[in-house]
Amino acid sequence: MREAAIEAFAENGYGSTTTRQIAARLGMSPAAMYPHYRSKEELLYAIAYEGHDLALRVVRDADLPDADPIARLISIIRRFVEWQAQNHRRARVIQYELTALEPDHYRAITGLRRDTTKVVRDVVDLGIESGQFTVPDAEGVTLALMSLCVDICRWYPSGRYNEPDTLSTLYADLSLRLVGAVH
Amino acid sequence: MREAAIEAFAENGYGSTTTRQIAARLGMSPAAMYPHYRSKEELLYAIAYEGHDLALRVVRDADLPDADPIARLISIIRRFVEWQAQNHRRARVIQYELTALEPDHYRAITGLRRDTTKVVRDVVDLGIESGQFTVPDAEGVTLALMSLCVDICRWYPSGRYNEPDTLSTLYADLSLRLVGAVH
Amino acid sequence: MREAAIEAFAENGYGSTTTRQIAARLGMSPAAMYPHYRSKEELLYAIAYEGHDLALRVVRDADLPDADPIARLISIIRRFVEWQAQNHRRARVIQYELTALEPDHYRAITGLRRDTTKVVRDVVDLGIESGQFTVPDAEGVTLALMSLCVDICRWYPSGRYNEPDTLSTLYADLSLRLVGAVH
Amino acid sequence: MREAAIEAFAENGYGSTTTRQIAARLGMSPAAMYPHYRSKEELLYAIAYEGHDLALRVVRDADLPDADPIARLISIIRRFVEWQAQNHRRARVIQYELTALEPDHYRAITGLRRDTTKVVRDVVDLGIESGQFTVPDAEGVTLALMSLCVDICRWYPSGRYNEPDTLSTLYADLSLRLVGAVH
DNA sequence: AATGAATGAGGCTTCATTCAT
DNA sequence: CATGAATGAAGCCTCATTCAT
Structure with a gap:
């Protein structure tokens, strides 16, 4: 049911x-949703929570705590980009339809997003410390890295970049x- | 009327x-819209067309045909970023609500977007030719440059980046x- | 303006x-009606009054007070049928849209209709008196005569009966x- | 629901x-109609189809294939008139509101009406063949017979003719x- | 006399949701 | 768990009408 909702929300907006x-899409009656979700908003919340939770896990799993910052950044970005590309419909919903959530739900999602950004930020900070990264501003660069990845769901697939692998490279x-x- | 619609669409989605x-928002009756726009969708189209037309103009005006690619790219990105930041509500509407347009209208907008990308792409190509730019792939880098700028409307303003000037720098x-x- | 309204009402109903x-239909703005008629209902009333007045005049003009009942009935029916056929759109409006009139207006029309029926009824009565007509019931036959004529506007033109003259014969x-x- | 609609349409027009x-009229919400009929027009079509189907059946049932034309015509007209009088509200709707139907629906109704007329026409033709009827034109007389019956719904009840039986006689x-x- | 913009009321219909089954 | 019928609210839009111009 979440699958069906994701496709519908991604295509037409919440x-x-x-x-x-x-x-x-499920060949069911409209009332069939209610034993599973209390409302349309709760369905969106379930999708958004699951999605952001998954994204956080993907980023955390991709991190290599023992490797050097360059390898860590490469691993994180590669996996995150792949996930965004593979799940571009889901990603679109959980990125663009958040304003429809109730305040409590919205806050819960915001927390997950902050955590995800933190993973990248920590690696950026480490790279700066180690002197391998040269950035004008850690916050700004992290912002740009996340922005690039998150925006994938807006345009993917397009042109030559229609494979997760091509894009992540x-x-x-x-x-x-x-x-x-x-250099 | 378009102003009011932009704010409403940006906050809640089309x-x-x-x-x-x-x-x-205008202190008018719901019917007051109809002498000016035939439908809610036409209002969105008017907003989207005007917005993308404006963005294209901004980018073209920022281009410096006689300068070298580095100066041109800096000028274009600075102005485009400033515009995206200053008009982030309008930008959000014209970027994220396009799926609500009817096919004909959608196509008209797509044309304007392609033209805007083309301006950036031409400078990237020139920089490569002149040897000043080193990129793995002109298409991919142009994609990333545009993506970065367009995504501003999703998060701006946030943290330290709450001024067009700070961001464009x-x-x-x-x-x-x-x-x-x-280097 | 009444012409245009008659055609519109006849085609789609009031x-x-x-x-x-x-x-x-007139190439004018919707507001242009109001200097001439106070409301849509007044426009219908003007059409209905004029139409029933005309019909009454047609029937009265067709009557031949000095002729014998047979000649009179023939003359009346012929002219009335011709008028119904020639003015079938107008007739449709003034026969079928009367329920949309306000009570006062409705009553005014009812008076004209009664007068029209009276012309036919008088000839029927005269024919009975003179022994030229043999009818079970003057009221019933008058009803049927009027019914036949008035119903023309419902179906005319149709099949072979698409000329006023053919029909009146x-x-x-x-x-x-x-x-x-x-006999 | 069709009952309620018939009364409303008959009184005020579709x-x-x-x-x-x-x-x-049903003590229900306006939305209650939609699980049963897709639109107001479909409701009218359901009423019109059912009504014309019923009328056709009435006329066919009244026909007496083995009787002589005079008895057959009497039987058909009596029953048809009775039905028109008893169902004058329904008849009004299905006769006068047909222009509001969509083309496909209109055509379906036209077919039923032709069938009904055919029943009368066949008896007229038979009467002419057998020499019992003397008519100037079978088509014209059939037209008049149908016209008389159909027009009942416009004026019934009125004056002395306020009982189906009186009228059918x-x-x-x-x-x-x-x-x-x-003779 | 005619218009374009505006409006309050309400048109038909759809919405998310409920509830008896 | 799933449904069909129902609903109150509201959706978009159109209505007849007004009014300043």
């Missing part, structure tokens, strides 16, 4: 998607440029 | 915004890194 | 016709049969 | 009747006069 459309390279780790 | 809400620097014009 | 449609014959003046 | 009015007599079967 506000323009009706419970009937979601139900129709490009973005891993670009991320090293952004942190000034290429 | 699908979740009602014609009543837009009219309420950061992004001008980052863009040179992306094209490999920094 | 309730389904908008002031915009009427105005559009048929109906003159049939009316003599109804009053029992044929 | 275009002047609102879905709210129909629902109010009158019209059976008049129909014999129209076909020239009275």
Whole structure:
């Protein structure tokens, strides 16, 4: 049911998607949603929470605590980009439809997002400390790295970049440029 | 009227915004929209067309045909970033609500977006030719440059980056890194 | 303006016709009606009054006070049928849209209709008195004569009966049969 | 629900009747109609189809294939007139509101009406063949017979003719006069 | 006399949701 | 757990009408 909702929300937006459309994708009646979710908003919240939780896990799993900052950044960006590309519909929903959440729900998601950013930020800070990264501003560069990855869901797939692998290779390279780790 | 609609769409999304809400912002009746726009979708189209047309103009005006690629890229990115930051609500609407447009309208917007990207792409190509830029792939780097700028409307303002000028300085620097014009 | 309204009302019915449609037929703005008629209902009333007044005049003019009942009935029916056929759109409006009139207006029309029926009824009565007509019931036969004529606007033109003249010849014959003046 | 709609349409016309009015007659909400009919027009079509189907059945049931044309015509007209009188509200709707139907629906109804007319026409033709009827034109007389019956819904009840039986007796007599079967 | 913009009311219909089954 | 019918609220939009111009 979440699958169906994700596709519908991704295509039309939360506000323009009706419970009937979601139900129709499942061949069920609109009322069938209610034993599972208390409301359309709760369904969105379930999707958003699961999605951001997954993204956080992906980033954390990709991190290599014992490796050097360059290898860590490459690993994180590669996996995060792949995930964004593979889950671009889901990503679109959980990035762009958050304003429809109720305040409490919105806050819960914000927490997960902060945690995800923190993983990247920590590696950036470490790279600066070790002198491998040269950046004007750690916050700004982290912002740009996250922005690049998150924005994938807006345009992917497009042109030559229609495979997770192609894209993650490009973005891993670009991320090293952004942190000034290429000479 | 477009102003009011932009704010409403930016806050709640097109699908979740009602014609009543837009009219309420203007202190008018919901019917007052109809002598000016044939439908809610036409209002969105007017906003989207105007916005993308403006963005294209901004980028073209910022270009310096006689300058060298580095100066041109800096100028374009600075102005584009400033515009995205200053118009982040409008930008959000014209970037994220496009799926609500009818096919014909959608296509018209797509054309303007391609033109905007082209301006950046041409400078990237020139920089490569002149040897000032070192990039793995012109298409991919252009994609990233545009992505970075367009995504501003999703998060701006945030943290230290809450002034167009601060942000454009950061992004001008980052863009040179992306094209490999920094050593 | 009445012409335009008649055509619109006849095609779509009073309730389904908008002031915009009427105005559009005249190439004018919807507001242009109001200097001439106080409301849509007043426009209908003007049409209905004029129409029923005309019909009454047609029937009275067709009557031949000095002729014998058979000649009179033939003349009346012929002219009335011709008028109904020639003005079938107008007739449709003034027969079928009366329920949309305000009570006072409705009553005014009812008076004209009664007068029209009276012209026919008087000839029927005279024919009975003179022994030329043999009818079971003057009221019933008058009802049927009027019914036949008034119903023309529902179906005319159709099949072979698409000329006022053809139809009036048929109906003159049939009316003599109804009053029992044929042997 | 069809009952309620028939009364409302008969009183005010289709275009002047609102879905709210129909629902109010049933003590239900305006939305209650939609699980049963897709639109107001579909409700009208259901009423029109059922009505014309019923009328056709009434006429066919009244026909007496083995009897002589005079008895057959009397039987058909009596039953048809009775039905028109008893169902004058329904008849009004299904005769006068047909222009509000969509083309496909309109055509379906037209077919049923032709079938109904055919039943009468066949008897007229038979009467002519057998020499019992003397008519100037079978098509014209059939037209008049149908016209007389169909028009009942416009004026019934009125004056002395406020009982189906009284009326059917009158019209059976008049129909014999129209076909020239009275001497 | 005619218009374009505006409006309050309300048009038809759809919405998310409920509830008896 | 799933449904079909129902609903109150509201969706977008159109209505007849007004009014300043």
